[in-house]
Amino acid sequence: MQLSSQLQHYEQLVEDQIAVEVRGIEKIAERNQWKVIQAFQKHRVSDYHFAGSTGYGYNDRGREVLDEVYADVFGAEAGLVRPHFVSGTHTIATALFAVLRPGEQLLYISGTPYDTLHKVIGKEGDGAGSLRDWGILYDEVALNDQDNIDWEAVEKAIRPETKVIGTQRSRGYGWRASFTVEQIAEMVKRVKQIKPDVIVFVDNCYGEFTEQSEPTEHGVDIMAGSLIKNPGGGIVATGGYIVGKKCYVDKAAQRLTAPGIGSEVGAMLGTTRSIYQGLFLAPSIVGQAVRGSVFAAALFEKLGFLTSPKWTAPRTDLIQAIRFHSADHLIAFVQGIQKASAVDAHVVPEPWDMPGYEHPVIMAAGTFMQGGSLELSADAPIREPYTAYMQGGLTYAHAKLGALIAVQTMIDRNLLTIE
Known part of the structure; x- marks a missing residue:
């Protein structure tokens, strides 16, 4: 698709405008790259660690060292990194089921969590094996008018049965700002003052390596994320990770496999090399x-x-997040992102009833890995206010092209005029 001369002019204006911000981003990437390399060096990662395992996967040293490298990179006591996690939602669910028991309460203090977690929380007696189906209580505290934690409401919501305080770092399908590591550190401090024995859980999806430290370096007890997002570096085909205090990560391992088995088994089936290499590439x-x-x-x-x-x-x-004036603008934007893809650029996405979501969703995902959110993608629920959520780009050139073609698509459909 040809960009108009006016749009090319805007491109140059924006490039000049963001130059100072770009230097700061590059510095963070550099420091995180050094941190990853130092963890590899500390654990003497070598070629033999990349060998695949089969069957039970006993004595898979590459898998064991991978867990240790992740723990060091995230400033945690222990890690559990496996291709057996099918999604970020699965990884989060594993962590929550690991540390919660019937009669205990999960309290989310960052408002309603991302749509796909709603079925994990479930409804009492739903028969689906959700948290509530197992008698685990759930409550949430809405953010205040400034989209910050409502501490007065949090204090009232914490009860004797509150076992886990949950926080979603990223905005999800929301307009609020995502929570910084500094803000999460403050959350940990304050909830521990209210209830010292509470477990703090963070959904870290989309946040890894965007800052120079991670939430588990600041007191978070257990944290989960997806390998087809940031830490997979765009080359990991599937999987997830859990990091945190050893006692809780061990429980998560028992939940992922079975009691008495935990993290000591699990054939990696040739994925180990890409998971190591993906982590190496991820900061950049x-x-x-x-x-x-x-x-x-x-x-x-x-x-x-x-x-x-x-x-x-x-x-x-x-x-x-970008807010548009109408559903037509939103759909044109997402379809424009798809046009910029190297894979499936010829496909025209349309809204559909996607499993786990409450509204029709339109999704652009011309990715090498299905659902790979570190790659350039965009999605949006078709509901007011019409907001699209763009993420990823394995290269800056591709991310920039996606934004430009999305604008050009709106221009070509007479939805936007620029001078």
């Missing part, structure tokens, strides 16, 4: 994606659209 590629999000924010702000975060705002995840 996350930096590319964050830079692309800043470009998109600056471009769409210049064109008169609302964005969150704004291009000058600190970044703590990959997601760039």
